[in-house]
Amino acid sequence: MKTAIFGAASALLAAAAVARTQPAQPLVHFHHVHVNSQYPELAIQWYTRHFECERAKFGGEDALWVGKSWILFNKVDRPAPWKITTALYHIGWGATDPQADYQKFVIAGARIQSPLMDLGEGLPLPLGQRFFMYLWGPDNVMIEDITAANNQYNHVHLLSEDPVAAGEWYAREFGFPQRATPSSKAPRYFNGNQIGPTSGFNIDNVNVPIFPIELARDLFPEDWKGREHPDSPRGHALDHFAFSCDNLDAMLARLRKDGVKIVEEPQIRSNGAMRSAFIEAPDRVIIELVEGQAKK
16 A cells, blocks of 8 residues: 555656746657566566557567657566665556556456555545556566546656655756756655655656655665665566657766766667667666667
């Protein structure tokens, strides 16, 4: 139940947290999320059955097109680590009828992390208007289903040891608009769980809220025993996300000048479908930079 209240309000708390000045043009677009999957075909069948997305080919391989970007699958021989010990927390879809979604998942026997809850029970909102739930999808990827104006894929939720500094980093390196007022770094608590400071940004149709890593420590204490910092997500079920840019070499030169760590130099990947490189963002988050905007 705690997971639901504090992790799940992504679309709401993050929206409040990312009040901004007049938007500038970001230097990147959202390209994909990459999942390590033991059974990609079954995963694709599951996602297309339960969420608004469609099967499509990327580099000759089956993938998911989610409106303006991709979910790509890397087949692995054994289950990938999935505990919430990295800063790449979960992905989420909007829901015009979350009550119906919840009943559908219960009847289907889905593994529910947090049952359907009214956001008004934990946040200063009218009751009966905003609902959310968490469930575990294929490969133990955590997914949020939350009231929205449509049923589209709509967010990737991050955690950070310093959410304000992380938000500033993304704004500085990729041109996301800054907030109208500076973010407070003072911690904020709700029922004993740390939910602030917060930060975040929007990129195309994807919202990226950034909450404090302490939230994961509070919600999953057993998994965080002995851990001082978040693990790298590489090799985990949720492996990384990707931005696209017009000129990869120019983008990498710009990032190098700022001291950003280049994890992998540019290569042709996915059977020739993309040229990309990998960088390290705050909190050991890995971002793939792809040359050319996502298209189906």
